[in-house]
Amino acid sequence: MDLNLIFFAIFVLLIALTIHFLEDKYPIEDFKRASTIKFDFIVILTSTLLVFFIMDHLLNERIVSFIHSLVGLGESISSWPSWLRLVLALVIGDFGYYLVHRMMHLPSFWNTHRFHHSIVKIYWFSGLRTSFLNSFIIRIPYLVGFQIFEVAYKELLIASILLIIVNFWIHANLKLKVDNFLSYLMITPRFHRLHHVNDEQVAGNNFGNIFSIWDHVFGTAIIDESWDKSEKGEKLKWKEVYRQIIGI
Numbered sequence: 001m002d003l004n005l006i007f008f009a010i011f012v013l014l015i016a017l018t019i020h021f022l023e024d025k026y027p028i029e030d031f032k033r034a035s036t037i038k039f040d041f042i043v044i045l046t047s048t049l050l051v052f053f054i055m056d057h058l059l060n061e062r063i064v065s066f067i068h069s070l071v072g073l074g075e076s077i078s079s080w081p082s083w084l085r086l087v088l089a090l091v092i093g094d095f096g097y098y099l100v101h102r103m104m105h106l107p108s109f110w111n112t113h114r115f116h117h118s119i120v121k122i123y124w125f126s127g128l129r130t131s132f133l134n135s136f137i138i139r140i141p142y143l144v145g146f147q148i149f150e151v152a153y154k155e156l157l158i159a160s161i162l163l164i165i166v167n168f169w170i171h172a173n174l175k176l177k178v179d180n181f182l183s184y185l186m187i188t189p190r191f192h193r194l195h196h197v198n199d200e201q202v203a204g205n206n207f208g209n210i211f212s213i214w215d216h217v218f219g220t221a222i223i224d225e226s227w228d229k230s231e232k233g234e235k236l237k238w239k240e241v242y243r244q245i246i247g248i
Contacts, residue, residue, distance in 0.1 A: 008161045015168065019168055023124065023172060023173045026174055026175045026176070028175045029122075029173055031173075036121050036126070037125065047130060047245050048128070050246075068147040071144055073150060074150065077149065078150070082155055085150060086149070086151055088148075088149050089142075089146045089151050090145065090159060090162075090210065092141075092149075093141045093146070094208070094211050096142070097138060097142065097208075097209045098208050098214040100138055100141055101207040101208075104134065104137070111131075112131055112137060113130075113134050113247075114131075116130045116134060117234075118233050118234050118235075118236050118244065120233035121232075121233075122233075124169075124174075125168070127171030131246060133246065142159070166210055170188070171192065172189045176188065179191070180223055183221075184216065185211070187210060190223075191206055191208075193232075194222055194223075194224065194227050195207065196233065197232055198233070199230055206222060
């Protein structure tokens, strides 16, 4: 096995454990994760395996090469530092994520995203609860960004790990004194938690993933801690899970 993969896996695990213990000490909402973690583990494992299997077939080398031929900047940016190309790729990918995320909240595409919004108790691991179609579609903007800026395998691996950690971070049940301040720069736990609130007064806001600039520029940003403990998600029956885990 690639030593880099082992290193990154250990790094992600350490980050996850750190957030887990911080949630215990500084929670936004008081609840026991044990009551939902079994369900989350089963459905997340199932959807993750499905995504990896399908993605391996759908996003094969031929398709990725085709995308690269359409958008890749090639030799024109070969002299640019790799870190700069990675940052620019993430910015472009994140903007695309914002647009796609907003699209998923339209009636025609809601079923692809509904499973993610079924989360009632939001904590770091629960954010991985997504349908196959959601996971597939939401990756495309970042894939395009990576191909535009000629991101190499090593940097691509780093970006993939970063996006996993971002998912843990924004769904963390973690209360921070600087949360509201940080929300003007990046997506924070409180900022994203408000996105999951069921109330129509705030539904349809805070769509970003890494950077909050898109929400602030396009008028979809709300920073209001009074909604922290408002009702979120919906309780699912097992018979409903099979359809939602696909996203249809």
